[in-house]
Amino acid sequence: DAKTTQPPSMDCAEGRAANLPCNHSTISGNEYVYWYRQIHSQGPQYIIHGLKNNETNEMASLIITEDRKSSTLILPHATLRDTAVYYCIVRVPNQGGSEKLVFGKGTKLTVNP
């Protein structure tokens, strides 16, 4: 079901920027890209979402390519607490007008001291 492709794992040094890529080449014009993360079996945590423009909040930045076929989540100064599985999700419509989040395998980010 998932329409995104992410590397299974990445490493990052503490204090450096973590850049997590995601491919979503079949994304439709009205579909948003969402990023969530899951820290060691806790509930998934919403990070950021976007449609076309780049977005930034207190947690991260989201860079979406002009053709919208890929995006990058940037954690500007990664800390050990950012070690988690990061999910890139394209929000798909479902029956009755509802939309659902379909989770893929995600990227396991390990931040090293």
Next chain:
Amino acid sequence: DTAVSQTPKYLVTQMGNDKSIKCEQNLGHDTMYWYKQDSKKFLKIMFSYNNKELIINETVPNRFSPKSPDKAHLNLHINSLELGDSAVYFCASTFWTGNYGYTFGSGTRLTVV
């Protein structure tokens, strides 16, 4: 203040038993979900409710019966528990309209022995 709370946090039970998991949110959201995360860590949607109305019903055995007494509560009752039901069950909530992120609970770890 817990935004999405699930009870119990852990549940160990024998095959064949019937059990319930409860979820409550105090965010004023009108849409709630149940997700299942199995041992391989895949997160799969099971059900969603909007204002007490069932919206999404994925391919889930009919031993699983969700109930939403009001828009702030979504419970999951499971009959005749099987070993394969062992998983972590997450509740989530959001607003029906707009592109808001989901807020997840901390999960209920169900172990069937």
